[in-house]
Amino acid sequence: MKIIHTSDWHLGQNFYGFDRRPDHEHMIGALTDLIISEKPDALIVAGDIYDTQTPGLAVQKMFVESMMALHKAHPAMAIVCISGNHDSASRHEIHQTPWSVLNVHMLGKIDSDSLQDNIVQIEDKGWIVAVPYTNDRFLDDEFYRKLQETVTENTDGLKPVIYVGHAAMKDCDFTGHDILNDRFIGGIECTDIIELGDTYDYIALGHIHKAQTFKSGRARYCGSPLPVGFDEVRRGYEHGFTIMEITAHGDMPQIRTKDLESIHPLVNIPAEGHAEWASVIDELKNFPPEIPAYIRLNVLLKDDQMLPYDKENQIMAALHGKQGRYAMLNPTREQTARTENHGGILKSMSMEELLKTSPLTVLQSYAEMEGFIFTENHVEMFNEVLESVNKAENEDQETGN
Numbered sequence: 001m002k003i004i005h006t007s008d009w010h011l012g013q014n015f016y017g018f019d020r021r022p023d024h025e026h027m028i029g030a031l032t033d034l035i036i037s038e039k040p041d042a043l044i045v046a047g048d049i050y051d052t053q054t055p056g057l058a059v060q061k062m063f064v065e066s067m068m069a070l071h072k073a074h075p076a077m078a079i080v081c082i083s084g085n086h087d088s089a090s091r092h093e094i095h096q097t098p099w100s101v102l103n104v105h106m107l108g109k110i111d112s113d114s115l116q117d118n119i120v121q122i123e124d125k126g127w128i129v130a131v132p133y134t135n136d137r138f139l140d141d142e143f144y145r146k147l148q149e150t151v152t153e154n155t156d157g158l159k160p161v162i163y164v165g166h167a168a169m170k171d172c173d174f175t176g177h178d179i180l181n182d183r184f185i186g187g188i189e190c191t192d193i194i195e196l197g198d199t200y201d202y203i204a205l206g207h208i209h210k211a212q213t214f215k216s217g218r219a220r221y222c223g224s225p226l227p228v229g230f231d232e233v234r235r236g237y238e239h240g241f242t243i244m245e246i247t248a249h250g251d252m253p254q255i256r257t258k259d260l261e262s263i264h265p266l267v268n269i270p271a272e273g274h275a276e277w278a279s280v281i282d283e284l285k286n287f288p289p290e291i292p293a294y295i296r297l298n299v300l301l302k303d304d305q306m307l308p309y310d311k312e313n314q315i316m317a318a319l320h321g322k323q324g325r326y327a328m329l330n331p332t333r334e335q336t337a338r339t340e341n342h343g344g345i346l347k348s349m350s351m352e353e354l355l356k357t358s359p360l361t362v363l364q365s366y367a368e369m370e371g372f373i374f375t376e377n378h379v380e381m382f383n384e385v386l387e388s389v390n391k392a393e394n395e396d397q398e399t400g401n
């Protein structure tokens with residue numbers, strides 16, 4: 001079985017007032033070409049099709065036309081498309097019936113009582129188990145065990161079984177996602193991939209925009225084909241599509257990637273960290289005129305320095321005659337920048353590392369990132385609170401509560 005794995009298109013994204021439609025059309029064009037040359041048995045779209053739960057009509061039309069183009073590129077190919085946290089699960093399933101005629105499977109929900117409905121058979125090749133994003137608490141150990149049982153009952157044990165999901169997995173590289181502000185982080189919305197069980201030969205994931213393979217090569221986030229934000233172009237972030245091939249149940253999946261070059265690259269000035277206003281404007285003046293980039297300016301402010309009152313004019317003058325477009329200013333106080341490395345440690349931490357870090361260190365890093373200075377007094381107060389929390393917990397355990 002050969003599949004192309006993609007996710008996190010975020011169609012209709014309002015990007016600092018710019019219309020990303022040309023970027024999305026270019027992405028769909030590249031995917032169409034890839035399907036024509038690879039002729040996969042299935043295309044997997046692992047959630048976050050749209051950027052919002054109520055996409056505009058023109059965006060919905062673009063989605064329908066895109067899916068038709070992808071289908072026509074190789075009509076024998078099945079398409080399995082699940083909803084993500086950005087999509088509306090109900091809206092996702094509205095046209096499920098007509099789509100199914102074209103071997104396009106739109107799955108927005110999963111029901112414990114009819115799990116077999118989410119198992120898509122790829123004729124003579126294998127199965128795809130489609131699990132859309134859900135924040136329902138019923139997705140506990142029992143759910144995955146029940147799902148595995150249903151999969152075993154409905155498959156032959158010879159052909160490969162692929163799991164498709166849209167979820168945050170523990171111990172992944174969350175670079176580009178604001179882990180301290182995103183609700184799903186911190187263990188609350190994180191799934192331990194072990195819970196899924198060993199039935200699946202390849203776990204095709206969406207949600208995390210940084211492409212990465214884990215679980216000894218059996219699980220992969222394909223990543224967003226286009227950078228969705230300016231933090232997704234730093235530190236070796238790659239964007240594109242994943243091609244996976246596997247012959248029999250138990251085989252190792254063979255994974256390849258196809259890079260996608262965005263027609264409007266996202267550019268940070270400076271490329272890493274922050275720089276003072278004059279130096280940022282200089283770099284902007286020297287920016288190659290022929291690159292139609294969206295640009296973020298990362299400005300460092302010292303002491304009580306303010307941004308210049310005519311900043312917009314200076315930016316426009318620096319960009320004069322260039323194809324690059326100014327998207328946003330990202331200023332930071334020196335205090336924050338100086339301690340950014342501290343917060344940076346937190347940002348690049350795996351979930352495992354984060355859980356091993358002392359609560360005080362986590363709080364201090366967070367406070368410093370927010371520009372709040374932690375004094376000895378605060379440390380003392382925090383330790384007092386922590387002590388009483390620990391004490392209460394111990395007492396609970398002793399009394400069996």
Ligand SMILES: [Mn+2]
Pocket residue numbers: 008048084086207208209
């Ligand atoms: Mn996403």
